[in-house]
Amino acid sequence: MIEYVHQYWLEFLTIASVHLLAVASPGPDFAIVLKHSISFGRRAAIITSIGVGVGILIHVGYSLLGIGIVIKTTPVLFQVLSYFAAMYLLYLGWGAIRSSAPKHLNSVEFKKTMHIISDNKAFMVGFLTNGLNPKATLFFLSVFAVVVSPDTPNAIKLGYGLYLAVATGIWFCVLSLFLSSKRVRLYIAKKGYWFDRGMGVVLILLAIKLVMPV
Template sequence: MQNYWVEFVTIATVHLFAVASPGPDFAVVLKHSVSFGRRAAMITSIGIGLGILVHVTYSLLGIGLLIKTTPWLFQLFSYLAAGYLVYLGLGALRSRPQHAGGTGGVESEVVINDAISDRRAFWIGLLTNGLNPKATLFFLTLFAVVISAQTPNSVKVIYGLYLAFATGLWFCALSYFLSSQKVRGFIREQGFWFDRIMGLVLIGLALKLVISGI
């Protein structure tokens, strides 16, 4: 049992550094926090957290080993992820200045939140993480190096549930901070320009995936 605790602490520490580093998940949560408000960002964060279970599942099924030993398959996976990031980025680049009909803060908040449905926010979060090659590499390394082959699958599932919960909690906390009135007010003064910048960031991440895979 002591070995499992050592594994868990190692996993939790490595995961903390991995989830805190900027990437597609961070970019999407940042965009949704500022553009659509706290509710949309929180739901997106939950989707990102559950996206972790996608990586846990294929790692437990041994598909992770197949991806690791089949370069063209991982490259295809990277291209799919790049295509999805370009899709999100182009959508952000088409952002236009908003002309709110009312002047009240509450009414403006309603208009912003209505700009994206809960279902769409959730699926964007889920797909952004589920198709993130950075997360794929993290879990391939995790299951190949950190977690012992002798560790029972039941314990690995517990590890995976923790990682999903911790990831969702991290991005929910980030969403809460980024969607505060002061932060949003600071960024949203030129909100559509911010959207376009985030679009360029997402497309830049997509190009980085493609170039690194060549």
């Protein structure tokens, strides 16, 4: 029994370490949380972060059901997923690029004219951004194929997946708290729309990268 616990503990530490490196690297999830923190404020950014975390469960689900093997061995299917993700990122990026300058440039009036996004939309943007992210697909295929033993029970694998979902959500929530702090928001208040446009360009470049041949 102790040997089994030791085995799963080593698996967990390996997964947690790899996940820390993956979640900290810039990507669609980071870009959209950053954008929402600046454009819509703390509440929207945190809800978006929760959506990103819940989106992880999509990858956990198909990994446990064995669908990940189908995706891995069917290049056309993976390519279709990449195109869907690219189109979604293009949609988000184009909307960001069209951001206009606020009529009032002082920090007080800027706060009054802040854009508003519904909780449901903020959640779904985060959820779909991660759920359609091929990078996340590759991460889970690699983790469940290389790190996790085939003999590991599905209950343990589910535990790994839940940890990844919660850890991802917490990471981006903490990031949201920092980025949406009063000091940071006031710093970019007058030129925030330029930042929004910049993030739009980043999202579009990420979309292009998804469909470009390696």
